[in-house]
Amino acid sequence: MKILITGISGTLARGVAYRLARRGYEVVGIDRRPWPDVPEGVEMHQADIRKRPAEDVFRISRPDALIHMATVTHFTTTTEERYRINLGGTRKLFEYCHEYGVKQAVFVGRHTVYGATPDSPLYHTEDEPPLAGAAFKELADLVAADLYAGSALWRWPELNTAVLRLCYFLGPSRGGTLAGFLSKSRVPTVLGFDPLYQLMHEWDAEEAITLAVEKQLRGVFNVAGPSPVPLSVVCSATGKRAVPIPEPLYSSVLGRFGFPYLPEDAVAHVKYPIVIDNTAFVEATGFVPRYSAKQTMEGFRWN
Amino acid sequence: MSLLNDPQVRRNVERLPIEFDDYGYDRFGLSRKALIRAYSPMAYIYRHYLKVTAFGLENVPATGRGLIIPNHSGGLGADAAMILTSLILNDEAPRLGQGMAEYFLTRSPFARPALSKLGHLTGLPEHGEQLLNDERLVLVFPEGARGAGKLYKDRYKLVRFGTGFMRLALKTGTPVIPCAFIGGEESFPQMFHIKWLAKLLNGPFVPVAPQLVLFPLPVACQVYYGPPMHFEGDGSEPDHVIRQYVDEVRHAMERLISTGLDARPRAFMFERMPDSDQEQRR
Numbered sequence: 182m183k184i185l186i187t188g189i190s191g192t193l194a195r196g197v198a199y200r201l202a203r204r205g206y207e208v209v210g211i212d213r214r215p216w217p218d219v220p221e222g223v224e225m226h227q228a229d230i231r232k233r234p235a236e237d238v239f240r241i242s243r244p245d246a247l248i249h250m251a252t253v254t255h256f257t258t259t260t261e262e263r264y265r266i267n268l269g270g271t272r273k274l275f276e277y278c279h280e281y282g283v284k285q286a287v288f289v290g291r292h293t294v295y296g297a298t299p300d301s302p303l304y305h306t307e308d309e310p311p312l313a314g315a316a317f318k319e320l321a322d323l324v325a326a327d328l329y330a331g332s333a334l335w336r337w338p339e340l341n342t343a344v345l346r347l348c349y350f351l352g353p354s355r356g357g358t359l360a361g362f363l364s365k366s367r368v369p370t371v372l373g374f375d376p377l378y379q380l381m382h383e384w385d386a387e388e389a390i391t392l393a394v395e396k397q398l399r400g401v402f403n404v405a406g407p408s409p410v411p412l413s414v415v416c417s418a419t420g421k422r423a424v425p426i427p428e429p430l431y432s433s434v435l436g437r438f439g440f441p442y443l444p445e446d447a448v449a450h451v452k453y454p455i456v457i458d459n460t461a462f463v464e465a466t467g468f469v470p471r472y473s474a475k476q477t478m479e480g481f482r483w484n
Numbered sequence: 485m486s487l488l489n490d491p492q493v494r495r496n497v498e499r500l501p502i503e504f505d506d507y508g509y510d511r512f513g514l515s516r517k518a519l520i521r522a523y524s525p526m527a528y529i530y531r532h533y534l535k536v537t538a539f540g541l542e543n544v545p546a547t548g549r550g551l552i553i554p555n556h557s558g559g560l561g562a563d564a565a566m567i568l569t570s571l572i573l574n575d576e577a578p579r580l581g582q583g584m585a586e587y588f589l590t591r592s593p594f595a596r597p598a599l600s601k602l603g604h605l606t607g608l609p610e611h612g613e614q615l616l617n618d619e620r621l622v623l624v625f626p627e628g629a630r631g632a633g634k635l636y637k638d639r640y641k642l643v644r645f646g647t648g649f650m651r652l653a654l655k656t657g658t659p660v661i662p663c664a665f666i667g668g669e670e671s672f673p674q675m676f677h678i679k680w681l682a683k684l685l686n687g688p689f690v691p692v693a694p695q696l697v698l699f700p701l702p703v704a705c706q707v708y709y710g711p712p713m714h715f716e717g718d719g720s721e722p723d724h725v726i727r728q729y730v731d732e733v734r735h736a737m738e739r740l741i742s743t744g745l746d747a748r749p750r751a752f753m754f755e756r757m758p759d760s761d762q763e764q765r766r
Contacts, residue, residue: 299587299590299591299596299606300587300590300591300606300608302605302606302608302610302611302614303512303513303605303610303611303614304610304614371593372593373592373593373594373596373597374593374596374597375597375601377513377600407505408505408509408510408511409511409513410505410507410509411509411513411515411597414507414509418507428593454513473505473506474505474506474507475505475506475507
């Protein structure tokens with residue numbers, strides 16, 4: 182079986198590529214960024230998913246499955262460009278899948294699409310609408326991409342589509358949204374709030390994505406590992422100092438005084454929890470995380 | 485023994501049928517440490533200030549889901565605190581009652597994490613369902629804030645009941661344990677409410693009692709638990725069926741309340757309820 186991974190040079194995608202190659206799958210990758218030491222058994226194309234060379238990969242390599250991980254966040258990219266890559270790119274890829282007879286597509290999205298509000302329940306299920314776009318404009322493009330990917334389920338029923346909403350992950354690559362938030366020695370928290378954070382080990386996240394392809398998953402699935410822990414525990418277990426900041430001052434300290442940069446709307450995600458229910462995914466794949474929250478956070482602290 | 489680390493509270497919190505992780509939190513953000521710290525002073529008030537006696541604790545399931553449905557009184561939430569404390573201090577089978585918190589509290593800094601660390605989540609039906617499906621004990625005041633704000637002249641009269649708790653019980657197959665809290669109305673006899681201040685604070689009401697401070701008088705209180713009631717259904721029943729079930733619970737609560745009121749030698753009783761009266765329940 183031949184599997185195409187878009188955004189293969191990303192931290193999580195490389196791990197997925199290794200896993201699949203080791204299990205004997207043929208892996209083809211597309212990314213704008215280079216991957217210099219690409220392992221044996223992985224065929225790498227340096228291309229943009231919205232451009233002609235990407236379509237050529239579909240036409241010439243004829244992959245059986247697609248893992249779409251070429252999405253970008255506000256940390257690296259401007260709004261306009263984000264819409265072009267996340268929404269435009271996703272649309273293109275699903276069209277190629279349809280056109281070139283791909284049987285399985287896995288869209289790797291984020292659990293933050295549910296949004297963080299004071300009145301939203303814990304343990305979001307997949308039937309709840311992703312509401313993040315309303316309060317957090319830097320996530321609106323990812324919400325749209327998530328919904329667009331989901332629409333492939335009725336648009337092209339012959340294509341087995343799985344939309345994964347992955348919780349935060351931490352691991353030795355030190356990549357990902359949460360790792361960025363914990364990148365400095367001091368972590369800005371909001372005074373008087375201590376939300377639950379749901380995180381899993383990077384390697385468990387890679388395994389979950391791999392399982393989604395192997396089990397030919399169809400539908401929308403929340404992917405999470407161990408039980409959530411409060412942000413204060415995340416900070417102390419990863420060896421960071423949580424610095425509570427009164428809310429009115431919060432946005433003005435971001436990116437200064439040794440704090441990481443965050444968009445203004447992100448403050449809701451530091452005040453309120455986003456916790457997802459992964460029952461459906463576990464039932465469909467038999468996924469069992471190998472690492473506890475404690476192992477994940479302490480591993481992140483020491484490597 | 486200290487006011488923040490009561491040995492009985494500590495012992496019983498360790499015995500709760502709840503799974504805690506490596507850091508002492510459960511999957512809803514409940515903290516074992518916060519429980520001990522909050523229930524220890526409550527236990528002191530329970531034993532020595534409000535001198536609470538609990539009757540019928542054997543009606544509370546030792547494990548598994550349950551809905552505790554008490555009357556609301558006293559304006560300050562002391563009734564909720566004492567009912568919850570009676571469940572924790574039950575040495576036979578300590579349980580944690582988890583309440584559904586007011587929206588305005590779960591939006592406020594400090595109140596929100598404090599409540600969630602004690603297991604009281606935002607008052608959403610989804611939360612009730614999640615907790616019951618996780619075999620927890622959930623406390624619901626079917627009268628809502630209206631009930632807590634009863635004036636002294638209306639003491640122990642149940643106001644209109646919500647029906648949400650009954651649909652929740654049916655949907656999750658949960659037994660309903662009717663409960664009566666006696667003494668709340670005397671410990672904080674509400675004369676009137678300051679409406680403009682409530683509006684200003686964005687809260688439900690601001691009560692005024694003769695003691696003028698927002699703290700209960702040391703009137704002895706009692707908690708009565710009735711036998712669990714089981715209802716047939718799945719929560720999709722038409723309103724008149726639900727109403728009928730709710731009225732059954734309401735009658736059970738009224739019976740418990742009148743038993744409790746009759747059992748007291750007098751209303752403003754400042755010493756603990758005599759033990760021999762234990763036999764009077766139901």
